[in-house]
Amino acid sequence: MKQSGAAGRLATFRLLVQRFAFLSLIVASVALMILGKADIILIERTRALVADALAPVLDAMSRPAATVAMVTQNFHELANLRTENARLREENARLMHWQTVARRLESENVVLHESLNVIPDPDPAFVTARVIGDMGSAFGHSMLLGAGSKDGIRKGQAVLSGEILVGHIAEVGLRSSRMLLITDINARTPILVESTRTRAILSGDNSGRPRLTYVAGSPNIAVGDRIITAASGGAFPPGLPIGVVSSVSDGVIRVDPFVQRHHLEFVSVVDFGLGGIIPFERPPPPERRRKSKDKEKEE
Amino acid sequence: MTPSIWVKMDTWVRHLVPFGVTFILLLLTAVPTHLPGFSGIAPMLPLMGVYYWAIYRPDLLPAWLAFIIGLLYDIVSGTPLGVNALVMLLVQGTAASQRKFFLGKSFAVTWWAFGLLTAGAVGLAWLLVSLLLGRTLDPSPALFEYLMTLCCFPVLTWVLSRTQMAFLKDV
Numbered sequence: 001m002k003q004s005g006a007a008g009r010l011a012t013f014r015l016l017v018q019r020f021a022f023l024s025l026i027v028a029s030v031a032l033m034i035l036g037k038a039d040i041i042l043i044e045r046t047r048a049l050v051a052d053a054l055a056p057v058l059d060a061m062s063r064p065a066a067t068v069a070m071v072t073q074n075f076h077e078l079a080n081l082r083t084e085n086a087r088l089r090e091e092n093a094r095l096m097h098w099q100t101v102a103r104r105l106e107s108e109n110v111v112l113h114e115s116l117n118v119i120p121d122p123d124p125a126f127v128t129a130r131v132i133g134d135m136g137s138a139f140g141h142s143m144l145l146g147a148g149s150k151d152g153i154r155k156g157q158a159v160l161s162g163e164i165l166v167g168h169i170a171e172v173g174l175r176s177s178r179m180l181l182i183t184d185i186n187a188r189t190p191i192l193v194e195s196t197r198t199r200a201i202l203s204g205d206n207s208g209r210p211r212l213t214y215v216a217g218s219p220n221i222a223v224g225d226r227i228i229t230a231a232s233g234g235a236f237p238p239g240l241p242i243g244v245v246s247s248v249s250d251g252v253i254r255v256d257p258f259v260q261r262h263h264l265e266f267v268s269v270v271d272f273g274l275g276g277i278i279p280f281e282r283p284p285p286p287e288r289r290r291k292s293k294d295k296e297k298e299e
Numbered sequence: 300m301t302p303s304i305w306v307k308m309d310t311w312v313r314h315l316v317p318f319g320v321t322f323i324l325l326l327l328t329a330v331p332t333h334l335p336g337f338s339g340i341a342p343m344l345p346l347m348g349v350y351y352w353a354i355y356r357p358d359l360l361p362a363w364l365a366f367i368i369g370l371l372y373d374i375v376s377g378t379p380l381g382v383n384a385l386v387m388l389l390v391q392g393t394a395a396s397q398r399k400f401f402l403g404k405s406f407a408v409t410w411w412a413f414g415l416l417t418a419g420a421v422g423l424a425w426l427l428v429s430l431l432l433g434r435t436l437d438p439s440p441a442l443f444e445y446l447m448t449l450c451c452f453p454v455l456t457w458v459l460s461r462t463q464m465a466f467l468k469d470v
Contacts, residue, residue, distance in 0.1 A: 018362075025366045025388050032370075032381030037431055043380055050374045054326070058375075061330050069333030134331035135376035138340065138421075138440035139428045142377040144329070170377075178377055185432060207437055262335045 048173030051144060055176035058132040059146045066265050121237065126160075126270040127151050132176070134261070141184040141206060142167075145267065148175040153269050158236045160268050164258045165189070165229055165240045169269060179267070182242065182257060183210050190235060191242060193219070194226040202227065202242065202255060209246055212253040219253075221245055227255050237272045309470075316466045317359040320459065321348030321368055329375050340443040342451040345372055346420060349387050350413055351459045353394035354401045356467060365391035378424075379431045386420045386427075406456070414449055421445045 036043050077084065113120075129151070133144030147153055149172050159166045159179045167187060171178040180187050187204040191212070199216040215221070225245045231238035246256035302310075324344035332341070345368055352360035369387030373380050393416060394401075401409055425441045 022362050022388070022392055025362055026385065029366065029369070029381040029385035029388060032384065033379055033427065033431060036380040047374050047380065050371065054371075054375065057326060058329055061326060065330045065332060131331050133329040133375060135329045135341070137376045137378060138444040139382075139424065139436065140377045143331075144375070180377075185434065185436065205437060206440060260335070262331075262333050262337065265331070265333070 044171065048148075048171055048176075051171070051176045051178065052148065052173040055132060055144070055146060055148075055173070058144060059130065062130065062132045062146075069265075124237070124270045124272045125152070126268045127153060128266055128268050129153070129177075130266055131264050134264075139206070140186075141181040141204065141261075142170065143179045143181065143264070145169075145177050145179055145269070146175070147269065148173045148177050150174050152271070153177050154271070156235070158240070158270050158272065160240065160270055161259055161264055161266075163241060165236065165242050166259045166264065166267055168235070177269075179269075181261065182259070183208060183261075189242070190230040190232045191227050192230040192238070193221055193245075194228050196220060196225070199230055199232065200253075209254040209256055212245075212255060215253070221248060221253055223248060313466050313470045314359050316462065317348075317352040317356055318364050318368075320462055321345055321352065321360065322371070324348045324455075325368060325372055325375065328372075340440060340447050342448040343417070343421075343444065344451070344455065346387065346390060346417060346448065347413075347452055347455045348459065349391050350394050350416065351456060353391045354398045354409070355460075355463060357391075357395040357398060359467070360391070362388055362391050362395075378428060382424055382427045382431070386424050389423070390416055390420050406453070409456070410449075410452055413452055417445060417448055421448075 032043075112118075127147055129145040129147035131143050132146040135142070135144075145153075145159075153169060153172055155169055155172050157169045159168060165182065167179050167181040167184070169177050170180040170186075181204070182189050182202060183204040183206065185204055185206045187202075187210070189202040191200055191202045192198065193200070196219070198219045198221065200212040200219075201214045202210050203213045204210040212221070212227075223245050227242045227244065229236040229238055229240040229242060241258055243255045243257035243259075245253060247254045322345075324347070328341055328344050349360065349365045349368060353365070365387040366384050369384030370380070372378075372383040372387070376383070394412075397412075401412065421441050421444065425436060425438060429436050
């Protein structure tokens with residue numbers, strides 16, 4: 001009897017401990033949310049570290065998936081060979097015409113550049129990275145890339161697929177990084193409407209078609225207008241293609257991006273020598289600054 | 300008779316299976332599928348793992364491991380840290396506290412309860428992310444994700460029960 005009383009007390013005690021542990025974990029997750037909201041560097045570092053640790057596994061797992069995708073694509077292509085050929089022939093004829101136009105414009109451009117003494121844009125350095133993680137999530141559009149700061153990737157660099165803007169780098173670890181797609185709810189891209197040179201911001205909202213906000217002036221934007229990056233904000237180099245206007249209704253302008261998320265296997269992370277979306281590097285920690293000042297004094 | 304070291308190690312490794320399987324489900328969610336339109340509505344596989352083990356072996360996937368799975372999920376998927384940790388924790392807690400109700404019931408009941416619980420989980424995640432971002436998210440991808448998760452549940456439960464039979468039958 002006495003023993004069962006003790007056991008009962010022990011059980012109650014264990015239950016209490018379990019309850020307490022459960023409650024403290026709930027408090028911990030709420031605290032993490034608040035800390036994350038405050039943009040604490042420690043949180044960012046931890047995220048990058050864990051992503052780094054998982055990167056090799058994710059990389060290994062992404063390869064067979066890519067192979068399967070390639071094989072199915074091959075079958076698909078074989079099935080549509082005839083129609084694809086016809087389409088390509090037609091496109092080739094159209095592009096030959098464009099090539100003539102482009103050659104003429106290029107030579108004209110060279111002459112104009114020379115007569116105006118234009119300083120040419122620096123050639124960008126780039127890194128090609130494999131997409132190792134594409135977490136299908138309703139709450140954000142981002143991808144993990146298998147390259148990080150040791151490969152020269154920095155926060156804010158533009159990510160391209162071919163010539164098309166895909167997104168920018170949001171988090172960087174040592175050997176992995178997170179790319180935020182232009183459709184993510186946190187992505188803001190300064191853009192130009194190519195034909196009218198109207199400035200606006202492309203704001204993602206987690207849907208496949210981001211919308212234009214802060215449209216400058218009285219816009220005359222029609223469906224089918226091409227959208228390219230603008231140089232404002234120093235985030236992206238000007239003129240990278242993004243997409244075409246897909247719908248204009250009640251003042252809401254939506255853009256259909258050129259990038260097809262499911263086709264992304266390799267992307268190029270490009271360093272245009274611009275500040276990036278986060279234009280300032282973090283200031284060095286105070287001790288180092290003090291040390292360098294001391295050095296200056298000594299000198 | 301005390302079991303030999305090998306038996307102990309064998310038991311220990313077998314006890315890691317629930318966490319291991321749920322972790323693999325988490326990594327599977329992150330694999331780029333190259334399917335058009337799939338990436339926005341991929342099923343929440345780790346949630347199913349947490350739910351299943353909470354009912355059948357809550358001793359091997361306790362609340363704190365569910366919390367860790369949630370944190371990893373947040374890190375891999377890029378959602379604000381803590382959101383999925385809280386969601387997984389609550390799912391584990393609710394399922395584990397009601398497990399007596401599930402044991403011996405038909406699969407339809409488990410599925411139905413999973414539907415209710417996941418609706419709560421997706422709703423909570425949607426609410427938390429909206430609160431943290433300060434903007435209301437479009438609920439339709441979350442809804443599709445929910446339906447997708449619900450559809451995958453029977454297949455995954457079959458796989459998980461096979462795993463349980465294979466590794467954890469008598470440990």
